[in-house]
Amino acid sequence: MAPAFSRAEYNNRLVRVRAEMVARGLEALIIGDPANINWLTGYDAWSFYTPQIMLVDLQDGPFWIGRPMDAGSAKFTTYLTESQILAYPEPLVQRLDTHPMEFLADWMAGNGFATARIGFEDDVYYLTPRAVGALQAGLPNASWTGADLLMNWLRFVKSDAEIAMMRQASQIAEVTMQTAWNGARIGVRQCDLMAEITAAMIKGTPEFGGDMPALHPLILAGEAATAAHPMWNDAPLEAGQTVAFELGGCRKRYNVGLARTAHLGDPSDRLMRTSDAVQEGMMAVMEALKPGAIASDVHQAWQRVLDRHGLEKKSRIGYSIGNAYAPDWGEHTLSLRPEDQTIMRQNAVVHVILGMWMDDWGMELSETLHITETGCVRLCDFPQHVHVI
Amino acid sequence: MAPAFSRAEYNNRLVRVRAEMVARGLEALIIGDPANINWLTGYDAWSFYTPQIMLVDLQDGPFWIGRPMDAGSAKFTTYLTESQILAYPEPLVQRLDTHPMEFLADWMAGNGFATARIGFEDDVYYLTPRAVGALQAGLPNASWTGADLLMNWLRFVKSDAEIAMMRQASQIAEVTMQTAWNGARIGVRQCDLMAEITAAMIKGTPEFGGDMPALHPLILAGEAATAAHPMWNDAPLEAGQTVAFELGGCRKRYNVGLARTAHLGDPSDRLMRTSDAVQEGMMAVMEALKPGAIASDVHQAWQRVLDRHGLEKKSRIGYSIGNAYAPDWGEHTLSLRPEDQTIMRQNAVVHVILGMWMDDWGMELSETLHITETGCVRLCDFPQHVHVI
Numbered sequence: 001m002a003p004a005f006s007r008a009e010y011n012n013r014l015v016r017v018r019a020e021m022v023a024r025g026l027e028a029l030i031i032g033d034p035a036n037i038n039w040l041t042g043y044d045a046w047s048f049y050t051p052q053i054m055l056v057d058l059q060d061g062p063f064w065i066g067r068p069m070d071a072g073s074a075k076f077t078t079y080l081t082e083s084q085i086l087a088y089p090e091p092l093v094q095r096l097d098t099h100p101m102e103f104l105a106d107w108m109a110g111n112g113f114a115t116a117r118i119g120f121e122d123d124v125y126y127l128t129p130r131a132v133g134a135l136q137a138g139l140p141n142a143s144w145t146g147a148d149l150l151m152n153w154l155r156f157v158k159s160d161a162e163i164a165m166m167r168q169a170s171q172i173a174e175v176t177m178q179t180a181w182n183g184a185r186i187g188v189r190q191c192d193l194m195a196e197i198t199a200a201m202i203k204g205t206p207e208f209g210g211d212m213p214a215l216h217p218l219i220l221a222g223e224a225a226t227a228a229h230p231m232w233n234d235a236p237l238e239a240g241q242t243v244a245f246e247l248g249g250c251r252k253r254y255n256v257g258l259a260r261t262a263h264l265g266d267p268s269d270r271l272m273r274t275s276d277a278v279q280e281g282m283m284a285v286m287e288a289l290k291p292g293a294i295a296s297d298v299h300q301a302w303q304r305v306l307d308r309h310g311l312e313k314k315s316r317i318g319y320s321i322g323n324a325y326a327p328d329w330g331e332h333t334l335s336l337r338p339e340d341q342t343i344m345r346q347n348a349v350v351h352v353i354l355g356m357w358m359d360d361w362g363m364e365l366s367e368t369l370h371i372t373e374t375g376c377v378r379l380c381d382f383p384q385h386v387h388v389i
Numbered sequence: 390m391a392p393a394f395s396r397a398e399y400n401n402r403l404v405r406v407r408a409e410m411v412a413r414g415l416e417a418l419i420i421g422d423p424a425n426i427n428w429l430t431g432y433d434a435w436s437f438y439t440p441q442i443m444l445v446d447l448q449d450g451p452f453w454i455g456r457p458m459d460a461g462s463a464k465f466t467t468y469l470t471e472s473q474i475l476a477y478p479e480p481l482v483q484r485l486d487t488h489p490m491e492f493l494a495d496w497m498a499g500n501g502f503a504t505a506r507i508g509f510e511d512d513v514y515y516l517t518p519r520a521v522g523a524l525q526a527g528l529p530n531a532s533w534t535g536a537d538l539l540m541n542w543l544r545f546v547k548s549d550a551e552i553a554m555m556r557q558a559s560q561i562a563e564v565t566m567q568t569a570w571n572g573a574r575i576g577v578r579q580c581d582l583m584a585e586i587t588a589a590m591i592k593g594t595p596e597f598g599g600d601m602p603a604l605h606p607l608i609l610a611g612e613a614a615t616a617a618h619p620m621w622n623d624a625p626l627e628a629g630q631t632v633a634f635e636l637g638g639c640r641k642r643y644n645v646g647l648a649r650t651a652h653l654g655d656p657s658d659r660l661m662r663t664s665d666a667v668q669e670g671m672m673a674v675m676e677a678l679k680p681g682a683i684a685s686d687v688h689q690a691w692q693r694v695l696d697r698h699g700l701e702k703k704s705r706i707g708y709s710i711g712n713a714y715a716p717d718w719g720e721h722t723l724s725l726r727p728e729d730q731t732i733m734r735q736n737a738v739v740h741v742i743l744g745m746w747m748d749d750w751g752m753e754l755s756e757t758l759h760i761t762e763t764g765c766v767r768l769c770d771f772p773q774h775v776h777v778i
Contacts, residue, residue, distance in 0.1 A: 001612060001622065046605040046618040049514075049717035069704055069746055072616030090704045091728055094721050096538065099512075123488075123519040125438075130512040130537065148519065149485065191598025195591035198601075202584035202621075209580025209623025212587075216435040216601065216715075223390060227461030229435040232591075233390065234598025315458055315479045326605075326715040328438035332483050339480050357458055 001076045003042025004252040005161055010079060013040055016154050018058055021119065028113055029056040029147055030120035030135065032127025034325040035214075036151040037064070038253050041080055045073035048126045048325065050093050051100040055108070060084075065104050067093065101131045105138020114139060119147030125327070152333050156320055158347045162254065163370060166322065166349060169256040170368065170379035172210045172249025176200045177258050177380075180245045181387050184262050190219055190232040201249060211250040214324035215257070218246040225362035228355055240265045242386075244364040246353070248329065255321055255329035257351040258380050259366035262387040271363065275386045277309035278354045278365045282384065285317065285336075285352050289369055289376040295340035302336075302354070311356070316340075318352035321368060346373055390465045392431025393641040394550055399468060402429055405543050407447055410508065417502055418445040418536060419509035419524065421516025423714040424603075425540040426453070427642050430469055434462035437515045437714065439482050440489040444497070449473075454493050456482065490520045494527020503528060508536030514716070541722050545709055547736045551643065552759060555711070555738060558645040559757065559768035561599045561638025565589045566647050566769075569634050570776050573651050579608055579621040590638060600639040603713035604646070607635040614751035617744055629654045631775075633753040635742070637718065644710055644718035646740040647769050648755035651776040660752065664775045666698035667743045667754045671773065674706065674725075674741050678758055678765040684729035691725075691743075700745070705729075707741035710757060735762055 003010065017040065021029055031054040037043050040054060040062060047070035055063040061084060064074045068087040074080055088103035108114070118139070121127055123146075136144055158166070179200040183193045198217055204210035216231070221243040224230035237243060246259040263271060281302045288301035302317050318336035321329055334342045334350065353366035365384055369376040392399065406429065410418055420443040426432050429443060429451060436459035444452040450473060453463045457476040463469055477492035497503070507528070510516050512535075525533055547555070568589040572582045587606055593599035605620070610632040613619035626632060635648040652660060670691045677690035691706050707725035710718055723731045723739065742755035754773055758765040 044620050045616060046607065046620060046716065049604075049719075067617075067704075069617035069744070072746065073613075073619055076612050076616070077619075091726065093705070094708075094719075094724055095728070122522075123517045125514045125517070127518070128512045128514070129516070129518045129521050130535070132518050133511075146519070189598055192592055195588040198591055199584040199588040202587055203581055204623065209578055209621075211620065212605065215438075218435065223465050224462075227434060227465070228456075228458035230462055230466075231433050231435060231600065232598075234593065315456075316482070319483075327435065330438075330483075335483055337480065339484070355458070357461065 003078055004165070005042065007079055009159060009161055010041065014062065017056055017151060020150055020154060021056065021058065024119065024147070025117055026119040026145065026147065027058060027116040028118045029150065030118060030127070031056065031151065032121050033124040034126060035253065035323045039151065039155055039323050041078040043074055044077045044253065045070055047073060051131055052126065053104060055104070099130055099134040101134035102138055105135050108139055113142060115141045117143045117145070119145045119150065121148050122146040123148045149333060152331050155322055155331055156333050156348055157345045158322060158349055162322065163347060165251055165254045166256055166379060168208055169249040169251040169254050172201060172204050172251060173247065173256045173258040173380050174382055175205065176247045176249055177245065177260055177382055180247060181262065184237060184243060184389055186239050186264050187236045189234050189236050190221065191234045194219060194232045197247060201247070204251070208251060211253060213248040213250040213255050214326050214329040215246070215248065215255070216327070220244040220362055220364070226357055226360060228357055237264055242271055242361050242363060244362055246364060246366070253323050253325065255324050256368045256379050257321060257329060257353065257366055258368065258382060259353055259355070259364040260382065260387065261363040261365065262389055264389050267386055267388055271386060274311065274356055274363060277305060277311055278356065278363070279384050281305040281354055282352065282365060282367060286369065286376055289344060289350065289371060290374060291344055291346045291371060293344040295334060295336050295342040295344070296338050298344070299336045299338055313356060317354055318350045321349055321351040344371055346371055392467055393554070394431065396468055398548060398550055399430065403451065406445055406540060409539055409543060410445065410447065413508065413536065414506055415508040415534065415536065416447060416505040417507045418539065419507060419516070420445065420540065421510050422513040423515060424642065424712045428540070428544055428712050430467040432463055433466045433642065434459055436462060440520055441515065442493060444493070488519055488523040490523035491527055494524050497528055502531060504530045506532045506534070508534045508539065510537050511535040512537045538722060541720050544711055544720060545722050545737055546734045547711060547738055551711065552736060554640055554643045555645055555768060557597055558638040558640040558643050561590060561593045561640060562636065562645045562647040562769050563771055564594065565636045565638055566634065566649055566771050569636060570651065573626065573632060573778055575628050575653050576625045578623050578625050579610065580623045583608060583621045586636060590636070593640070597640060600642060602637040602639040602644050603715050603718040604635070604637065604644070605716070609633040609751050609753070615746055615749060617746055626653055631660055631750050631752060633751055635753060635755070642712050642714065644713050645757045645768050646710060646718060646742065646755055647757065647771060648742055648744070648753040649771065649776065650752040650754065651778055653778050656775060656777055660775060663700065663745055663752060666694060666700055667745065667752070668773050670694040670743055671741065671754060671756060675758065675765055678733060678739065678760060679763060680733055680735045680760060682733040684723060684725050684731040684733070685727050687733070688725045688727055702745060706743055707739045710738055710740040733760055735760055
């Protein structure tokens with residue numbers, strides 16, 4: 001096994017992180033987001049459910065800190081040398097009277113970080129208040145600054161190699177949605193259909209396999225279609241149901257999202273009119289999405305179509321997507337909404353998801369869009385209309 | 390749709406939580422762990438990737454706080470009334486200049502919690518330092534106490550209805566491991582095998598469907614078997630490889646773990662001797678695991694077998710398992726290890742996992758054990774020996 005990208009690519013990423021650290025006056029950076037750890041070093045394992053940290057410094061690191069039983073993964077999935085792989089003692093795991101981050105604080109105190117200016121991710125899933133508290137208590141003379149999204153914003157513009165990886169993920173997403181279309185019919189249990197769909201995601205293509213996408217595969221059928229993120233159940237699909245799927249493909253932790261809607265039986269005028277409006281809105285978004293465009297203006301292009309059709313949607317319509325682990329495939333940076341002034345850049349990738357969750361039904365249409373030199377292109381090639389079964 | 394358990398069962402759980410709050414002098418409890426939210430109310434959706442909280446008080450709650458697009462799931466998966474479902478404004482999501490927990494702090498300040506004694510989960514995945522900081526800043530006259538695991542420890546002893554649910558999950562785990570045995574062969578890509586395995590987990594049985602287990606399904610083959618939690622890849626299985634699987638079954642968020650080992654070709658003496666020792670160790674653990682036993686003594690029963698065979702394992706050999714969402718199916722309470730003095734109780738459920746990760750190979754054997762009135766029983770019925778293919 002080897003990291004997913006060339007050593008030159010990882011070196012370039014590290015240089016960019018350190019440049020941003022210097023610009024912010026940071027001597028150390030504590031990373032808890034497994035996607036950021038993967039992006040920086042290639043590290044890949046389902047080991048982030050116990051404390052797992054990356055410490056980035058300005059010269060000898062980055063350092064991986066985790067459980068002894070996972071240190072092997074740091075050896076065979078990254079370019080890190082043995083001195084960059086630090087395993088804390090196993091007995092520190094999951095106790096109320098001590099914490100693995102006490103080990104890291106001790107190590108940092110003894111290795112030149114006692115009075116360092118330290119940035120840390122303060123709003124990620126896998127770096128808890130207790131973990132941060134243990135670090136701060138063990139390094140009382142260091143200074144601490146929230147540095148959430150520092151690395152995520154560097155990931156906003158993808159490299160050509162990352163785009164190539166996401167093109168592979170998009171092929172998996174196409175196969176996956178086709179599996180949903182082939183399998184959805186009256187009487188099939190949701191769980192049986194989702195089993196086929198998830199298997200398609202993991203099988204991938206004959207050329208390359210798939211990973212499990214970071215977002216749980218979603219089916220919105222019947223009552224559940226009024227909410228955005230219901231879990232599947234074992235009820236059979238019923239005649240007259242509108243069924244939305246939010247699926248995707250994942251290749252070496254790079255995610256591509258794809259949402260579509262099917263209807264079992266004769267679709268209502270209401271559904272078809274909403275679908276037409278949403279397809280028109282997607283076209284308007286795609287025309288607006290290009291280097292130099294401002295996020296709020298891209299949202300406005302959608303809003304104009306929605307207003308003309310007398311429809312309403314209060315939530316954001318898209319976000320930056322890429323490298324991610326459960327539970328979210330979004331990068332938590334760009335959001336396409338009125339409040340966001342982010343300027344679009346070439347090689348950014350945006351999952352535009354037009355989810356219409358009504359009082360007693362719902363539908364979705366999404367595209368993962370790659371911003372090119374002059375505009376944007378869809379990563380998946382899949383028909384947008386409601387699939388009538 | 391309806392919650393997974395009876396209203397009487399949820400009422401009983403709520404009473405037990407409030408009794409523990411009163412015993413600790415707490416007037417409010419902030420819960421971020423989606424498994425605890427599910428256990429208390431039935432709430433079930435993949436919505437915890439944006440801030441999602443349960444506020445437990447002593448009279449009117451519990452209250453669900455989340456995104457507007459997920460409030461529908463709170464209506465159709467729980468017993469909560471409309472006044473117990475609070476949606477924060479969508480524009481607060483994923484911004485550096487504001488946070489959804491500012492909304493909750495305002496609501497709490499206006500609803501009698503301004504000077505309350507508040508406990509909060511301080512070491513869970515989905516309640517970040519920034520979230521806690523926003524709550525504390527907005528409620529400066531409240532008092533704050535870490536209350537991590539308060540609810541998890543109440544979940545340590547399962548109800549009969551929970552045990553029945555885990556028996557269903559164990560049936561799924563058996564089918565899943567059988568799928569691994571049927572599909573593992575030289576030349577099959579790991580991703581293709583894991584696709585079949587994951588599909589089996591989700592399909593469940595003809596009587597009931599499966600959920601996705603909280604722990605990512607794991608295959609440890611070749612070099613990757615030296616670490617505990619590697620991700621699958623698309624390399625074909627090779628002759629001579631020892632392949633360990635850590636799989637399971639999940640039914641309505643209740644997880645049962647099951648790990649076994651296969652070998653492709655003639656197994657070495659080393660593998661078979663280790664397997665014999667581990668099976669003997671499992672038997673010793675099962676003999677020791679009964680109401681009144683102390684966790685460290687159960688570990689000691691294993692250690693004695695290991696010592697007699699001249700083998701070494703430095704990590705814990707088991708933990709409490711049950712209701713869980715990604716990324717971990719453990720309950721973070723009991724650990725079977727020398728440092729743990731927990732007393733075993735009837736209707737506790739323990740995943741005993743004997744993972745031997747060596748320098749250049751590895752194997753695993755696990756059982757999910759239900760502690761009965763007088764001893765313990767395996768939830769899964771599956772042969773323990775190395776499966777030679």
